[in-house]
Amino acid sequence: xxxxLIFLIPVLAFAKxxxxxxxxxxxxxxxxxxxxxxDVDSICKGTQDPHYLxxxxxxxxxxxxxxxxxxxxxxxEIGWLPLIxxxxxxxxxxxxxxxAGNFVxxxxxxxxxxxxxxxxxxxxxxxxxxxxxxxxxxxxxKIKDRLSLMDKDNEAVFSKNxxxxxxxITEKMKVWExxxxxxxxxxxxxxxxxxxxxxxxxxxxxxxxxxxxxxASHILDVMKTAKEQNVQLALVENFFxxxxxxxxxxxxxxxxxxxxxxxxxxxxxxxxxxxLYDYLLKEIYE
Amino acid sequence: xxxxxLILFICxxxxxxxxxxxxxxxxxxIGVNALFLYQHSNQETEINGFSFEExxxxxxxxxxxxxxxxxxxxxxxxxxxxSYGVEPxxxxxxxxxxxxxxxxxxxxxxxxGKHNLLHPHNFPMIDLPxxxxxxxxxxxxxxxxxxxxxxxxxxxYFEILADYGQGHNxxxxxxxxxxxxxxxxxxxxxWDLNPDTTLEWGLTGGSAAENVSLWxxxxxxxxxxxxxxxxxxxxxxxEFMGRDNEDLWGFYSHLKYQFLERWWLxxxxxxxxxxxxxxxxxxxxxxAFAPSEFSAFRLETDxxxxxxxxxxxxxxxxxxxxxxxxxx
Numbered sequence: 065x066x067x068x069l070i071f072l073i074p075v076l077a078f079a080k081x082x083x084x085x086x087x088x089x090x091x092x093x094x095x096x097x098x099x100x101x102x103d104v105d106s107i108c109k110g111t112q113d114p115h116y117l118x119x120x121x122x123x124x125x126x127x128x129x130x131x132x133x134x135x136x137x138x139x140x141e142i143g144w145l146p147l148i149x150x151x152x153x154x155x156x157x158x159x160x161x162x163x164a165g166n167f168v169x170x171x172x173x174x175x176x177x178x179x180x181x182x183x184x185x186x187x188x189x190x191x192x193x194x195x196x197x198x199x200x201x202x203x204x205x206k207i208k209d210r211l212s213l214m215d216k217d218n219e220a221v222f223s224k225n226x227x228x229x230x231x232x233i234t235e236k237m238k239v240w241e242x243x244x245x246x247x248x249x250x251x252x253x254x255x256x257x258x259x260x261x262x263x264x265x266x267x268x269x270x271x272x273x274x275x276x277x278x279x280a281s282h283i284l285d286v287m288k289t290a291k292e293q294n295v296q297l298a299l300v301e302n303f304f305x306x307x308x309x310x311x312x313x314x315x316x317x318x319x320x321x322x323x324x325x326x327x328x329x330x331x332x333x334x335x336x337x338x339x340l341y342d343y344l345l346k347e348i349y350e
Numbered sequence: 351x352x353x354x355x356l357i358l359f360i361c362x363x364x365x366x367x368x369x370x371x372x373x374x375x376x377x378x379x380i381g382v383n384a385l386f387l388y389q390h391s392n393q394e395t396e397i398n399g400f401s402f403e404e405x406x407x408x409x410x411x412x413x414x415x416x417x418x419x420x421x422x423x424x425x426x427x428x429x430x431x432x433s434y435g436v437e438p439x440x441x442x443x444x445x446x447x448x449x450x451x452x453x454x455x456x457x458x459x460x461x462x463g464k465h466n467l468l469h470p471h472n473f474p475m476i477d478l479p480x481x482x483x484x485x486x487x488x489x490x491x492x493x494x495x496x497x498x499x500x501x502x503x504x505x506x507y508f509e510i511l512a513d514y515g516q517g518h519n520x521x522x523x524x525x526x527x528x529x530x531x532x533x534x535x536x537x538x539x540x541w542d543l544n545p546d547t548t549l550e551w552g553l554t555g556g557s558a559a560e561n562v563s564l565w566x567x568x569x570x571x572x573x574x575x576x577x578x579x580x581x582x583x584x585x586x587x588x589e590f591m592g593r594d595n596e597d598l599w600g601f602y603s604h605l606k607y608q609f610l611e612r613w614w615l616x617x618x619x620x621x622x623x624x625x626x627x628x629x630x631x632x633x634x635x636x637x638a639f640a641p642s643e644f645s646a647f648r649l650e651t652d653x654x655x656x657x658x659x660x661x662x663x664x665x666x667x668x669x670x671x672x673x674x675x676x677x678x
Contacts, residue, residue: 111577112576112579118572118678121540125503153451180642184642275642302577303580305580
């Protein structure tokens with residue numbers, strides 16, 4: 065018995081926290097704060113639309129083995145995460161579920177009553193919160209607090225990693241904030257937080273309503289607005305078909321269409337949130 | 351006096367606000383699904399025309415820290431008439447806080463393969479497969495029961511599900527008055543072949559009163575690419591099942607292809623071989639347009655080569671309120 069204990073103690077002492085996130089952006093934050101003290105995986109990949117995912121049973125199997133679930137909330141994952149959690153039968157992720165959206169001030173919160181005639185509207189606000197670097201810092205701090213609570217022995221490591229991340233964002237913001245004043249059109253309101261932070265004006269959305277594909281009349285309206293406001297750039301999240309934006313661009317002199325990644329892992333060269341912010345600014349301003 | 355009234359007003363309005371918000375927060379999620387149908391058959395002409403097929407009222411909520419409950423009331427047309435009846439299609443509770451295990455009790459669809467678990471608005475084609483229809487009838491294998499499922503911590507998804515219940519089923523048992531017993535055990539396996547593709551294989555054995563024993567196996571391949579998966583996906587599902595004591599068996603196989611964001615095509619081949627009767631064969635083709643997750647229009651045509659029946663069906667499917675996600 066003593067021999068078994070001798071073998072078990074080192075295993076327990078070095079057991080890493082197993083964390084499952086819903087998105088790759090959250091995975092990056094957990095990995096950044098947790099370092100080598102955590103194993104982390106994401107359900108949604110960077111090339112997928114996080115609103116619409118199939119709840120594969122294999123995701124429930126991953127959730128079954130997790131110590132902590134980290135999600136965005138704000139109804140982003142409402143179509144698939146409840147099914148994954150129910151199938152996982154893991155009390156740990158019911159009791160340890162960190163919802164990032166609870167810790168940021170959301171934008172585009174609908175005023176007044178909402179109904180499905182408004183499309184896939186999010187009553188609690190736009191859920192693409194991590195496209196604002198300062199929201200990423202807020203969420204990273206909550207991840208640091210939660211990891212410290214679950215693994216007190218490594219609290220100092222998590223605090224240092226968070227401080228490093230915060231300093232990195234602070235330094236990068238000095239460069240990033242030099243950009244401002246561009247007008248764009250976008251397929252879906254994924255980049256609203258990014259635009260707000262960096263002074264970019266989104267003149268029109270190609271979806272007439274959230275989650276509803278563009279109609280012919282709406283495309284004509286977008287063309288008219290883009291011409292009037294001399295918009296030169298259309299960004300299409302790379303999980304959407306860019307052909308509608310290309311039709312608009314044909315009618316708007318000088319307009320370019322760029323399919324863009326909007327998550328970590330959305331393109332091969334985007335390994336971190338820093339890469340993502342750098343990449344988006346480069347795509348918009350160069 | 352004014353101060354007293356002001357304090358009273360502030361306290362009462364604060365209490366009222368809290369009472370309202372707490373009250374609505376704990377309400378169940380409520381959803382309603384309605385199915386309208388137009389059909390035309392060249393053999394069974396009495397069914398031709400429009401009909402209001404079914405409406406489901408669904409209530410879902412956590413009961414407490416231990417249980418989640420779901421109640422689905424079906425309002426459907428009574429057979430051969432124009433009146434409608436209400437019956438509990440499913441009403442069950444499941445444990446939510448036990449590691450690897452779910453215990454379940456109530457009235458629900460048994461885990462007898464893939465199709466038996468589906469509600470009509472989620473059928474891949476508008477009608478039941480022939481073999482499901484022959485084995486269990488319109489109501490499927492659904493009865494008051496207790497059940498348990500266990501998820502194994504293996505490199506692939508492997509789950510054992512067992513249900514034991516008691517009920518009536520006109521197709522399954524000769525004695526239709528008696529409430530008969532049924533024990534069902536299902537093994538579910540799923541592998542991620544790659545990030546885009548999964549393969550599921552299931553196996554079921556059922557044992558019931560009157561020496562009825564049933565078997566079932568299913569194989570499902572699903573493909574939805576990580577890049578471009580909003581616009582293209584493929585599903586190929588086949589299910590074989592039968593009853594030993596009366597030598598009844600059959601299968602269906604469907605191929606579903608999503609070719610645009612809101613459009614898909616499904617082809618199904620149906621086969622049922624009942625002892626002493628002619629073999630049933632049916633081919634069906636369905637095209638579906640779903641303007642959103644909450645509405646769908648489906649046009650189907652099928653041909654039953656046994657009775658030479660050609661049918662055309664148009665179904666309108668609407669959901670309002672909160673509808674839980676469908677199983678994978």
